[in-house]
Amino acid sequence: MEDLKGIWAVGGGKGGVGKSFIASAIGTALARRGARVLLVDADLGGATLHHFLGIKKTAASLSDFFDRGRPLFELITGTPVPGLSLIRGHNATLGAENINYAQKNKFLRHLAKLAREYLVIVDLGAGSSHNIIDTLISADLMAAVIVPEIIAVENMYTFLKNALFRRLAAGLNQIGRQHVLIDTWKNRHGYGIKGFKGLIASLSGRDDEIGARVREEIENFRIHLIVNQARNRQEATVGNAVKSVCRKYFGIDCRYSGYVEHDEFIGRCVNRREIYMESYPASRCAREVERLTDNLLTGRQVSIIS
Amino acid sequence: MDRERLKPYFDVLEIEPAASLTEVRNAYMLLKEVYSDPESIVTGPLAGEMGEESRRDILERLEEAYHVLLAAFEQSREEPRRRIEKVMADIETFDGPALKRIRERLGVDLNDMALATRIQVQHLINIEEENFSALPVKVYTRGFVANYARHLHLDEKRVVSDYMTRFEAATENNG
Numbered sequence: 001m002e003d004l005k006g007i008w009a010v011g012g013g014k015g016g017v018g019k020s021f022i023a024s025a026i027g028t029a030l031a032r033r034g035a036r037v038l039l040v041d042a043d044l045g046g047a048t049l050h051h052f053l054g055i056k057k058t059a060a061s062l063s064d065f066f067d068r069g070r071p072l073f074e075l076i077t078g079t080p081v082p083g084l085s086l087i088r089g090h091n092a093t094l095g096a097e098n099i100n101y102a103q104k105n106k107f108l109r110h111l112a113k114l115a116r117e118y119l120v121i122v123d124l125g126a127g128s129s130h131n132i133i134d135t136l137i138s139a140d141l142m143a144a145v146i147v148p149e150i151i152a153v154e155n156m157y158t159f160l161k162n163a164l165f166r167r168l169a170a171g172l173n174q175i176g177r178q179h180v181l182i183d184t185w186k187n188r189h190g191y192g193i194k195g196f197k198g199l200i201a202s203l204s205g206r207d208d209e210i211g212a213r214v215r216e217e218i219e220n221f222r223i224h225l226i227v228n229q230a231r232n233r234q235e236a237t238v239g240n241a242v243k244s245v246c247r248k249y250f251g252i253d254c255r256y257s258g259y260v261e262h263d264e265f266i267g268r269c270v271n272r273r274e275i276y277m278e279s280y281p282a283s284r285c286a287r288e289v290e291r292l293t294d295n296l297l298t299g300r301q302v303s304i305i306s
Numbered sequence: 307m308d309r310e311r312l313k314p315y316f317d318v319l320e321i322e323p324a325a326s327l328t329e330v331r332n333a334y335m336l337l338k339e340v341y342s343d344p345e346s347i348v349t350g351p352l353a354g355e356m357g358e359e360s361r362r363d364i365l366e367r368l369e370e371a372y373h374v375l376l377a378a379f380e381q382s383r384e385e386p387r388r389r390i391e392k393v394m395a396d397i398e399t400f401d402g403p404a405l406k407r408i409r410e411r412l413g414v415d416l417n418d419m420a421l422a423t424r425i426q427v428q429h430l431i432n433i434e435e436e437n438f439s440a441l442p443v444k445v446y447t448r449g450f451v452a453n454y455a456r457h458l459h460l461d462e463k464r465v466v467s468d469y470m471t472r473f474e475a476a477t478e479n480n481g
Contacts, residue, residue: 208427244320304333
């Protein structure tokens, strides 16, 4: 477990689906198994990750990185869980989510450096903006959290399409053909392209260089789906369904890695400044987090629940 | 069942080629439900993009995969029975080699059989190889052979009758 390094990014598009809880719970589960974990709250609009770790405030936060230019590693603080560290996000500055291109690249560079010493789990926050998507696609493991509701599913598709689009753009940029993607999408009606699948099909059928690159990017694109706040096992099958749509419709390798049932004690723990995974390790929800963590490590999936 | 050849159909149902019949059924039922309803929380958000056509296309492929796999499972269930029927048709008398052939066709291990029947492996081997002189006296050997036949769900009476005729002929000649 000590050898587990790299970046895991937890996003999903919609706010309030429990990205921070999932990130903190997976982080706690991994730290308890002996991994050296660093949680990074990159939710620049609404940083809440520290609440799930029973921490009120920390001396340093990401504000010190973005506003005062301090290096990321200086902002690391401990948590009550041995082996689990945190870089707290920031809420204070208005418009803080609008970091610029240079800041974003510097952030990704610093993250990559930390990922040599830690398993870095990044809580991406809501939305599908460039900064969020670029952090996602730079990760070694990409995870998307949804709840079994139509808005969350819809936002997740947008999130996924943006991520794949950025990946394709980056891939084509490497061979100097990025403009083909932009042009094709802009003039999609002229090309007779319907939807995202049509875009992929059209690009794959272009000259060998573009087609090969597009296919390669799609083959290497893997998203781990997590269903949170399922109220029963029936609702957990939404994960199987979404996974299927991602595979059949977008042609993406989507893995249904786990589901976590709704538990009102999670909210109570936050209010009482307790860590759910430590206070209720035997609860159903905690066991589901453990199984989810196993699946993320091994690549196993939730089988279809009858 | 050639699961490697059937992999494309398992892929359509999004399950591993090692999947059981129950898993095949569950996958088919779930996916059919998903793609039958264009307004579900999963398909609804893509309704504009996905189009009736591709949804129907997916449904057709699901049907095809399910039927191919069902047929394959049905066939594989009949395979051992059919194989054994073929062996049985060739058998005129249940001698040692015939019993061995049937047991092997059924894929029954001698050690498992020994555990289940509580007959020593060596005795089972002696029955199959017709080492009559190494087998115990008639009444015990008869019991062993009956047990052997029962374990393979063979016609116990006929097996015992055939086998013991040979056993008696051999032991009487020697004695």
